[in-house]
Amino acid sequence: MHQNFEKLSRRGFLKLSAAAVGVSALTVLAACSPAAPAESGSAASAPGAGAEKVEISFYEWGTALDKQVSDSTIADFQAANPNITVRLEQAPGGQHYDKLQASLAGGTAADVINNQTWLWQSFSAKGVYAALDDLRARDDYNTPYPDAWANTYDVQTKFRGKLFGVPWNMGAMLIFYSKAPFDRVGIPYPTADWTYDEFVELTQQLTEEVDGVQHYGYQTNTSYERLASWMRLNGDKEWDQEIEPTKAMWDQEYIMDMINFQLYACVNEFKVSPTPAMMEGGLNDMDSGNVAMTMEGPWFFPKMACGDWACTPEQLAAGGVPYGVVQMPKSPKGTRAHMVFGHVVLLNNASKHQDEAWEFMKFQGGEGAQKYVATSGRQPVTPEFNEKYWFSDTKEKWGLEDPQPFLDAFESGVLHVAGEVDDRVITNEVFGPARDRMIAGDADAYTVVPEMNAKIQEMLDAYWEKQKS
Numbered sequence: 399m400h401q402n403f404e405k406l407s408r409r410g411f412l413k414l415s416a417a418a419v420g421v422s423a424l425t426v427l428a429a430c431s432p433a434a435p436a437e438s439g440s441a442a443s444a445p446g447a448g449a450e451k452v453e454i455s456f457y458e459w460g461t462a463l464d465k466q467v468s469d470s471t472i473a474d475f476q477a478a479n480p481n482i483t484v485r486l487e488q489a490p491g492g493q494h495y496d497k498l499q500a501s502l503a504g505g506t507a508a509d510v511i512n513n514q515t516w517l518w519q520s521f522s523a524k525g526v527y528a529a530l531d532d533l534r535a536r537d538d539y540n541t542p543y544p545d546a547w548a549n550t551y552d553v554q555t556k557f558r559g560k561l562f563g564v565p566w567n568m569g570a571m572l573i574f575y576s577k578a579p580f581d582r583v584g585i586p587y588p589t590a591d592w593t594y595d596e597f598v599e600l601t602q603q604l605t606e607e608v609d610g611v612q613h614y615g616y617q618t619n620t621s622y623e624r625l626a627s628w629m630r631l632n633g634d635k636e637w638d639q640e641i642e643p644t645k646a647m648w649d650q651e652y653i654m655d656m657i658n659f660q661l662y663a664c665v666n667e668f669k670v671s672p673t674p675a676m677m678e679g680g681l682n683d684m685d686s687g688n689v690a691m692t693m694e695g696p697w698f699f700p701k702m703a704c705g706d707w708a709c710t711p712e713q714l715a716a717g718g719v720p721y722g723v724v725q726m727p728k729s730p731k732g733t734r735a736h737m738v739f740g741h742v743v744l745l746n747n748a749s750k751h752q753d754e755a756w757e758f759m760k761f762q763g764g765e766g767a768q769k770y771v772a773t774s775g776r777q778p779v780t781p782e783f784n785e786k787y788w789f790s791d792t793k794e795k796w797g798l799e800d801p802q803p804f805l806d807a808f809e810s811g812v813l814h815v816a817g818e819v820d821d822r823v824i825t826n827e828v829f830g831p832a833r834d835r836m837i838a839g840d841a842d843a844y845t846v847v848p849e850m851n852a853k854i855q856e857m858l859d860a861y862w863e864k865q866k867s
Contacts, residue, residue, distance in 0.1 A: 450481070451483070452482060452483070452754050453482075453484075453751075454509040454510065454754050455484070455485040455487055456468065456484055456509070456510045456758065457487045457488070457497075457507070457508035457511045457512060458487070459512055460491050460493070461707065462708055463700070463709070463775070464774065465488060466770075467767075467774050468486050469486065470770040471761070472484045472486060474766050474767070475766070478761075478766075479754075479757060479758075481754075482758065487508050494512075498513075502521075507746050507748070509750075509754075510745060510749075510755050510759055510762075511527070511744050511745075512566060512742075512743055513563075513744055514739070514741055516816040517816075517820060517821075518742065519642075519817050519818070519820065520817065522557050523557070523818050525747055527744040527745060527746065527747055528745040528747040528752065529562055530562060530563075530756070530759075533752075534561060537756075537760070541555065541564065542564070542763040542768075542779050543779055543780060544780055544781060547780075547808055549811070550812075550813075553640055553641055553816070554742065555742055557816075562742075562745075564743050564763040565740065565763055565779040566762055567740045567774070567776035567777060567778065567779065568738060568776070568777050569695035569696045569739070569740050569777050569804075570695060570736050570804045570805075570807035570808060570811065571624065571627060571695045571737040571738070572695075572723045572724060572736065572803055572807055573597075573691055573692070573724050573725070573726060573727075574692055574693070574702065574722075574723055575587060575588060575690060575691045575722055575724065576687070576690055576691070577720040578687065579689075580604070580690065583604060585600065585603060588600065589724065590724060590725055590803065590806075593728050593729075593730075594727045594730070596727060600615060600616075600690075600691070601616040601670040601671070601690075602615060602668060602670055603615065608688075613689070613690070614670060615690045616689070616692065617682075617683065617684060617691070617692035618665065619660060620661060620674065620837065622814060622821050622824065622829050623814050623821055624693060625656075625660055627735050627736055627737045628656040628726075629657065631726065631733065631735055632656075632729040632730065632731050632733060633729070633731060636653055640812075641815075641816050642818070643817070643819070644858060646851050646854040647851070648847050648851040649847055652729075653847075654843045654844055654847050657836075657847055658836075658843035662837070662841075665837055672689070673837060674837065685702055685718060685719050687719060695737075696776055696777055696804060697775055697776055699775035699792070699798070700775060702718050703717075703795075703797050704718050705718050705719070714795070717797075721797075722799065722800070723798065723800075723801075725806060733810070735810050735812045736808075736810050736811055737811075737812060737813070737814065738807060738808055738811030738812065738813075740776065743763075745759065763779060768780070769783070769786075769787045772791050773787075773791055775792070781805060781808075784804075789801050789802075819858060824854060827857065828853045828857065829850065
């Protein structure tokens with residue numbers, strides 16, 4: 399999961415989004431819904447030492463770091479399960495969902511599939527992924543996440559009352575700050591008890607021209623999954639429920655206040671943030687040295703430590719931008735919210751080797767694989783794995799002195815939305831154009847958001863009306 403989350407191509411996206419709002423048939427997912435799923439569950443048993451050798455495939459995210467994690471995980475799994483061979487599949491950067499869509503439509507999709515935690519539910523609604531409850535009960539398997547984090551994980555692994563996903567990696571989104579701008583201005587770094595008003599003041603204090611170069615106090619968050627942390631800061635929600643919402647409530651006053659600062663005021667009034675156009679080509683970004691703060695997750699470590707997502711050993715040795723992290727600022731109510739999400743692995747309903755695939759999925763959620771997840775920067779799925787593996791690696795490899803705020807953020811973790819009307823549909827059809835108007839300075843949130851909320855409600859009403867037929 400990266401700064402620019404991988405999306406479907408517009409053509410592929412529209413195939414998905416059209417049916418989600420009741421416009422036309424979901425061609426791709428309907429075509430790939432399995433007619434006869436492989437048998438699995440209570441009647442089957444886990445593969446034993448004398449089982450026939452089989453090959454399964456795992457479709458992973460497309461970066462070199464993800465490949466390293468998966469290669470190590472697969473090697474250890476195969477050593478412990480010599481009758482099972484795992485073939486790794488990846489797509490080039492930015493094409494994860496394009497390839498997934500094509501492979502599902504062609505009947506060649508992998509046995510185990512990596513999806514972001516808020517983008518798999520629409521596939522499951524069409525029968526693409528297999529529910530895991532029978533396998534879980536058969537093996538007396540407990541999902542790896544702790545009860546203390548159940549509120550965060552349940553909405554990202556379960557759908558319509560059934561378990562589908564095993565957590566593969568997670569990550570909290572916090573405020574990253576570059577130390578140099580604070581040092582230059584002589585301002586202390588933000589601390590865990592800072593407030594929203596202090597945050598806004600800092601964005602202005604840290605915005606100035608230095609030796610002919612414009613420096614910005616903040617790099618705003620313009621995508622919905624990032625904006626949601628700010629919208630929820632005061633305890634308000636833009637939906638009646640995050641999973642398959644029925645009511646849009648984006649037009650609440652505090653939510654509009656947050657949207658207005660992030661998408662309109664900080665760019666057009668205060669001018670404390672560069673516009674997306676100003677950041678093209680890697681300019682005016684956190685790792686370019688002239689932006690003081692932004693909100694990101696642990697997948698951002700390579701950019702800060704190396705200035706590059708790939709982060710070669712040579713770049714890592716050369717060093718990057720000295721930085722720290724802090725939890726989101728507190729709202730006037732003393733509350734805050736953090737987007738906490740990541741990736742889950744799911745079982746292809748059409749897999750011919752579901753038992754073997756399930757064995758691999760259990761391994762991925764356990765310590766044998768999570769120790770490798772920790773090396774990528776992304777967070778392992780339990781507090782224990784974070785403290786045992788991720789803390790030391792984060793300090794030594796990525797140069798973050800104190801990773802504890804990432805763990806603390808799980809206590810106020812939220813998910814923005816999931817279901818067939820997901821953020822792809824919402825962004826492409828309504829939020830994206832409204833956001834662009836605000837960033838361009840055409841209108842503020844108090845003008846745009848009520849109109850946007852009404853359109854989103856129309857989408858929800860059309861979707862739920864279609865479910866009655």
